Structure formats: structure tokens, C-alpha cells
Amino acid sequence: MAKLSPALKQATPVVVDHALGSWIYGTDGIGYLDFTTGIGVTSTGHCHPKVVEAAREQVGKIIHAQYTTVMHTPLLELTEKLGEVLPAGLDSVFYANSGSEAVEAAIRLARMATGRPNIVVFQGGFHGRTVAAASLTTAGTKFSAGFSPLMSGVHMAPFPYAYRYGLDETAAVEFALRELDYLFKTRTAPNDTAALLIEPALGDGGYLPTPPTFMEGLRERADQYGIKLIFDEVQAGVGRTGKFWGHQHSTATPDILITAKGIASGFPISAIGASTETMSKAWPGSQGGTYGGNAVAAAAGVATLDVVEKEGLVENARARGEQLQAGLKSVQERFPVIGDVRGLGLMQGIEFTAANGNPDADTAAAVQQETTRQQLLTLTCGPAGNVVRLIPALVVTEDEITLGVERFEAAVAAVVAAVAVGTS
Ligand code: PMP
Numbered sequence: 001m002a003k004l005s006p007a008l009k010q011a012t013p014v015v016v017d018h019a020l021g022s023w024i025y026g027t028d029g030i031g032y033l034d035f036t037t038g039i040g041v042t043s044t045g046h047c048h049p050k051v052v053e054a055a056r057e058q059v060g061k062i063i064h065a066q067y068t069t070v071m072h073t074p075l076l077e078l079t080e081k082l083g084e085v086l087p088a089g090l091d092s093v094f095y096a097n098s099g100s101e102a103v104e105a106a107i108r109l110a111r112m113a114t115g116r117p118n119i120v121v122f123q124g125g126f127h128g129r130t131v132a133a134a135s136l137t138t139a140g141t142k143f144s145a146g147f148s149p150l151m152s153g154v155h156m157a158p159f160p161y162a163y164r165y166g167l168d169e170t171a172a173v174e175f176a177l178r179e180l181d182y183l184f185k186t187r188t189a190p191n192d193t194a195a196l197l198i199e200p201a202l203g204d205g206g207y208l209p210t211p212p213t214f215m216e217g218l219r220e221r222a223d224q225y226g227i228k229l230i231f232d233e234v235q236a237g238v239g240r241t242g243k244f245w246g247h248q249h250s251t252a253t254p255d256i257l258i259t260a261k262g263i264a265s266g267f268p269i270s271a272i273g274a275s276t277e278t279m280s281k282a283w284p285g286s287q288g289g290t291y292g293g294n295a296v297a298a299a300a301g302v303a304t305l306d307v308v309e310k311e312g313l314v315e316n317a318r319a320r321g322e323q324l325q326a327g328l329k330s331v332q333e334r335f336p337v338i339g340d341v342r343g344l345g346l347m348q349g350i351e352f353t354a355a356n357g358n359p360d361a362d363t364a365a366a367v368q369q370e371t372t373r374q375q376l377l378t379l380t381c382g383p384a385g386n387v388v389r390l391i392p393a394l395v396v397t398e399d400e401i402t403l404g405v406e407r408f409e410a411a412v413a414a415v416v417a418a419v420a421v422g423t424s
Contacts, residue, residue, distance in 0.1 A: 011036075011368065011379050011380070012372045012377055013372070014026045014028075014032060014372065014377065015027045018047075019034065019046035019047060020045070020047050021045040021046060021048075021393065022034055022035075022045055022046075022392060022393050022395065022396050022397075022400050024377065030375060031375065032372070032376065032377050033375060033376045033377065033400060033403060033404055034377045034392075034393070035376060035378050035390040035391060035392045035404055036377045036378060036379050036391055037391050037392065037393050039235070039261070039379065039391070040203070040261050040262060040391045041262060041265070041266050042265055043238050043240070043261075043262035043265055043304060043308065043393065043394045044265045044307045044308065044311075044313070044393065045393040045394075045395040046266075046393070048265060048307055048395070050303045051264075051265045051266075051303045051304055051307065053303070054299045054300055054302065055267065055296050055300045055303075057299070058295055058298075058300075059296055063294075063296055064291070064294065064295065065295045066290065067292055067293045068285075068288045068289075072298070074295050074298035074301075075295070075298045078298045078301045081301075081302055081306070082259075082305070085244050085245075086257065086273045087245070087247075087257065087273075090254070090256075090257055090273040090275060091275060091276055092273065092275060092279040093271050093272070093273050094109075094271065094272050094279070094287050095292045095293030095298075096269075096270045096271070096272075096287075096289055096292045096293075097269060097289065097294070098128070098260060098268060098270055099127075099133075099232075099235075099260035100133040101128075101130070101270060101289070101292075102234070102258045102259070102260055102270035102271060103127045103128050103132075103133045103136065103258055104130060104132045104133055105272050106195075106230050106232075106258050107119055107136070107194070107195060107230070108282070108286065108287065109256060109272065109278065109279065109282050109287070110255075111195075112281055112282040113194075113228060113278045113282065114194040114195075114226065114227070114228060116191065116192055117153045117192060118153045118154070118193045118194060119155070119193075119194060119196075119197055120154075120155050120156070120183065120188060120193060120195070120196045120197070121136050121137075121138060121155070121197050121198075122138075122156070122157055122158070122159040122176075122197075122198050123156055123157070123158050123161075123205075124159045124161065124206060124383060125138055125159070125197070125198065125199055125202060125205055125232070126139035126199070126202070126204035126235075127197065127232055128234075131147070131150065131151060134147075135150035135154050136151075136154055136197060137204075138156050138205070139202070139203075139205035139382075139383060140204070140205075140382075140383045140385075141383075143204075155183060155188045157179055157180040157183050158175065158180075159176060159202065159205075159208070159210075160172035160175065160176040160210075160211050160214050161206075161208060163339070163340050163342075169211050169213075170213070172211070173211050173213045173214045176214060177214065177217040177221075180217075180218075180221065181221075184221075184225075190221075190224075190225035190226075190227065193227050194227065194228060195227060195229070195256075196218050196221070196228075196229050197230045198229075198231060199231070199232045199234075199235065199236060199246070200215065200236045200241070200245070200246030200247040200249070201235075201236045201241060201246050201343070201344055201347055203234075203236065203347075203381065204235075204381045204382075206349060206381055206382035206383065206387045207342065207343050207347060207348065207349025207381060207382075207389045208349070209249070209343065209344045210246075210250075212249055212252070213250075215252035216250055216252045218252065219252040219253070222255065228255040228256055228278070229252070229256075230254060230256040230257075231245070231246075231247045231256075231257050231258065232258045233245050233246055233258055233259050234258055234259065234261050234270070235261055235347070236344075236347065237257075237261070237262060237263070238259065238261070238262030238304075238308065239262065239308055239345070239394050240262060240317060240345055240346055240391075240394070241321075241344035241345040241346075241347055242315075242344055243314065243318075246344065249344060255274060255275070256272055256273070256278065257272065257273045258270070258271075258272050259271050259272075262304070263301050263304060264298075264300040264304050265300055265304045267294070267296060267297035267301070268291075268294070269293065269297035269298060269300075269301055313394040313395060314394075316394060316395065316396070317345040317346045318345055320345075320346060320396050320398065320401050321343070321345035321347070321348065323398065323401045323402075324346065324348050324390065324392070324401050324404070327401065327402070328341045328348060328350055328390075328405065328408070329341050331412060332350075334409075335412050335416060337352050337353070337354075337360060337363050337412070338350055338352060338353075339351050339353025339360075343390075346390075346391060346393075346394060347389075347391060348390045349382075349388070349389050349390075350364075350387065350389075351364075351382070351387045352367070352386045352387070359384035359385075359386035360386050361380075361385040361386040363386075363419075364380050364385060364387060364388050365380060365385065366415045366418075367388055367408075367415050368388050370411035370414050370415050371388075371408060371411040373411070373414075374407040374408075374410050374414075375407065376404055376407035376408060376411070378390060378408070390404065392404065
């Protein structure tokens with residue numbers, strides 16, 4: 001008898017029966033408030049009726065209209081819709097299935113377009129699990145240990161993680177930009193550097209918004225040296241941070257933008273956007289794949305972007321995100337185990353810190369487990385695993401946020417009480 005591989009780790013014991021909006025209903029008959037959204041994927045909530053309808057309709061027309069063989073209308077419509085939201089000048093789109101594949105497509109394009117070999121990533125960044133994407137990932141050695149050699153040509157610069165360095169944001173940004181300039185002098189000459197790759201907010205690396213001045217500093221250097229600036233918007237994009245794209249909290253714009261997760265509410269589709277000029281530097285056929293730009297996923301993507309626009313979900317993410325952060329900050333006041341609360345929109349991280357200032361992964365893990373018992377689904381993140389992250393659906397209501405904060409507080413209280421009586 002076969003069973004699931006132990007290499008697959010599951011954050012909760014929940015077996016899902018069905019789900020709707022912000023709620024997952026287990027086969028145990030319990031309704032869980034879902035603040036994980038499948039790691040920031042079900043942007044319009046679970047099974048949004050418009051997304052369900054679009055997918056159902058498309059399944060009856062054609063499921064797999066293989067895009068290097070024939071073209072299909074959902075992909076053309078999705079491209080048109082993405083064109084309305086992509087930064088000016090990024091008028092050419094390529095599709096794949098997952099975030100990792102899109103990341104690989106982006107670096108392949110950057111290398112082809114510049115003729116240069118190296119990619120600079122920033123410490124704590126997460127860009128995926130395929131071998132090339134894992135080579136670009138520094139959100140934790142667990143993502144790259146044990147299967148070396150990794151892809152070569154990847155160099156890492158510090159991320160301005162102000163809380164960790166004990167600096168204010170301005171000093172952290174100055175430090176990180178100085179170190180990037182030093183990297184250009186010591187390890188990867190600008191002329192050898194194809195791309196700078198960064199998330200507008202670190203996701204798996206700890207839910208840390210990237211300071212706008214850092215993004216702008218990267219743009220300046222990319223312009224100065226002819227390096228492609230790639231924004232990995234896989235987790236931060238499609239309204240998640242309270243702006244359509246996470247990078248829109250700064251004035252910097254990318255040469256290549258990577259999107260996935262939230263664009264199709266759970267259907268596997270990803271994309272990269274770049275200028276036609278940049279895309280044209282790659283030879284026709286250099287990108288492709290059997291399943292990329294699937295018709296059902298593309299139809300769900302069109303419906304998702306429609307719902308995001310018509311239901312004002314970007315604005316909802318901003319408003320509900322402010323409510324969530326205010327609620328979490330008030331929980332922090334009552335529990336000194338919480339060292340930091342931060343985030344943008346509906347992408348909020350709670351960092352647990354021990355009395356000696358070290359990351360407190362045990363408490364974070366215990367709180368994450370306890371939230372499930374409180375019928376709230378959450379995840380952890382961060383290289384040390386000491387950050388609990390909350391990623392509600394963009395359709396989340398005021399009452400659901402209030403309930404989520406109450407349940408989160410109850411979980412923290414239960415863990416702190418258990419430690420106090422020595423039962424943990
Ligand atoms: N980039 C970022 C920023 C991500 O958050 C993720 C997934 N967590 C990926 C890339 C990889 O996406 P996928 O798991 O779909 O390959």
C-alpha cells in the first residue's frame with residue numbers, strides 16, 4: 001500500500017472536506033478560519049463563485065489547449081487583463097505553471113538579454129524549490145541543503161533587516177546598499193551581473209517588507225550598470241500588500257516582474273512580464289513547457305483579476321491589513337514573547353524573540369500548532385522558524401479579522417500559560 005512521502009511536511013493535521021471564502025471545513029466537521037490561503041494563493045477566497053463559474057465553463061470547452069501547439073482565448077484575455085495592471089513598459093508576458101518555473105524563466109531571460117552570467121540575490125529571499133530556484137533561495141538552508149551542487153553564478157548581498165541588525169531602517173538600507181556596492185567590487189563585477197532579484201516583501205524569509213529606499217537604490221544601480229532588476233511578486237503581488245503589486249510601495253519599477261500564486265485563486269499558473277525589447281533578446285522557443293498557461297487556469301485568472309477589481313479587493317487588503325496589524329500590536333503589548341509585528345496589508349508577520357534577544361522558534365511553533373486548536377489556520381516562516389505569518393484572503397471581512405486576532409491571542413495565551421506551568 002502506498003502512502004504519502006515523509007518528505008512532505010504538513011503544518012496542520014487538517015484534512016479538508018470543502019472550503020468557502022475565508023473558511024476551510026475539515027472532514028472532522030470543524031470550520032477553520034483560514035489565515036494561510038494555501039500560502040497566499042486563494043486571493044479571492046476559497047471557491048469564489050465567479051472563479052468557480054469561469055473554471056467550470058472552461059472545463060466544458062477545452063481543458064488543455066497546449067500553448068506551443070495552439071493558442072486559446074483565456075490566455076489572450078488574461079494577457080490583456082495583466083497588461084492593464086503591469087507596470088508601464090512591461091508589455092510582453094510569458095506563462096508557466098508555478099512560481100519556481102517563472103523564477104527560472106526570469107533568470108533565463110535576464111541572462112539571455114544581457115549575455116551576462118551572474119545573479120545577485122538578497123539574504124532571506126525565497127524564490128522556489130526547483131534546483132535553480134533553490135540556488136537563488138536564502139530563506140533557510142533547509143531549502144538547499146543536501147542536494148548540492150547548486151546552480152553557479154549566484155551571489156548574495158545582505159537584506160536591510162533592521163530588526164535583526166538592531167538598526168533603524170535608514171541605517172539598515174545604507175548598510176545593505178554599501179555591501180551591494182562592495183559585492184560589485186569583490187565578487188561579481190557589474191559587467192558580469194545579469195540581474196538583481198528581490199521580493200518586494202520577504203515571504204518565507206520572515207515577512208519583512210523591503211524598505212522602499214532599498215528598492216529605489218537597486219533601481220539606480222540597475223540603471224547605472226545595465227543590470228536587469230527582477231521583482232519576485234509571487235507572494236506579494238495581486239493586492240496582497242494593499243497595493244496591486246508589492247513594489248508599488250516604492251517608486252522603483254522592475255525590468256522583469258514575476259507573478260504566480262494569487263493571480264488565479266488556486267489554479268496553477270504563473271507569468272513573467274518584461275518589455276518586448278527584453279523578451280525579444282531570447283530566441284523563440286527558449287521558453288515553453290507542456291502545461292504552461294493552462295486554459296482552465298487562465299480562465300480562472302481572468303475571473304480572479306475581474307473580482308479583485310470589481311470587489312475593490314486591493315483596498316480591502318489595505319484596510320483589513322491595517323486592522324490586523326493594529327490588533328496584533330495590541331496582542332504584542334500583552335505578551336513580551338512577541339518581539340516584532342510587521343507587514344504590509346494582508347501579509348503580517350509576528351516574530352517571537354526570547355528574553356536574551358535570540359529567535360524563539362519553539363514558541364512560534366507552539367503558537368502555530370495551538371492556533372489550529374483555536375480553529376485558526378496559520379503558518380510559520382523565517383530562517384529560524386520564529387515568525388508566525390498571517391495571510392488572510394483578500395475578501396476577508398472586518399468581523400473575520402477581529403475573530404482571527406482573538407483566536408491568535410488565545411493561542412499565544414495558551415502557549416505562554418503552558419510554559420509558565422512547565423507543561424510545554
Ligand atoms: N517566489 C516567492 C516569493 C514565493 O513565495 C514562492 C512560493 N512560496 C515561490 C517563488 C515559488 O513558487 P512555487 O512554490 O509555486 O514554485
